[in-house]
Amino acid sequence: MSRSRLLIITAILVGLTIGIGGYTFVYAKGYSYMSNDPQACANCHVMRDHFNAWTRSSHRAVAVCNDCHTPPGTIPKYMTKAQNGFWHSFYFTTGRYPDPLRITPRNHQITEVTCRKCHTELTASIDPFHTDTGRGGLTCTKCHNQVGHIE
Numbered sequence: 525m526s527r528s529r530l531l532i533i534t535a536i537l538v539g540l541t542i543g544i545g546g547y548t549f550v551y552a553k554g555y556s557y558m559s560n561d562p563q564a565c566a567n568c569h570v571m572r573d574h575f576n577a578w579t580r581s582s583h584r585a586v587a588v589c590n591d592c593h594t595p596p597g598t599i600p601k602y603m604t605k606a607q608n609g610f611w612h613s614f615y616f617t618t619g620r621y622p623d624p625l626r627i628t629p630r631n632h633q634i635t636e637v638t639c640r641k642c643h644t645e646l647t648a649s650i651d652p653f654h655t656d657t658g659r660g661g662l663t664c665t666k667c668h669n670q671v672g673h674i675e
Contacts, residue, residue: 548613557609558602565589568616570625577673592638592672593631604634632665639664639671 549555556564562584566575578584583592593608594601608631615621627635640647647664665671 548617552613554609554613557605560588560590562588568612570616570621570623574625574673577670581672583672587642587672592635595634595637604631632663636663636665639668 553564553567556567562575562578566572578589590601590605594604643664651662
């Protein structure tokens, strides 16, 4: 294959990728995920139940989705949002997501750190009595699995 033909094919593939990606970003309201608005998390119908459950929880008065589901700091927050956004759109577009939805181990760890940060005084009084605290052991969501998303 000639070099010029290879460049043309590459340009077409790059153009298609950018075009389809741009269209999908606009169609799926991808720009809304850059905000801190919890309504953005309900753009996709499979998240509607989680959003509705959050609106009935006590955490709605003190936390939005990003507070619990992204790490602190601008760069880590938007890196997590970009990674999650890509995989969410991939799985939702292909229909290959678990029903009911399940949090990934990485995102569970982010949420666990947030629980412990907001509730430091409480977790500090519990942790000394448990040798299995943290990863793989005692986690906040082991007992409080519906906090923030009461069903």
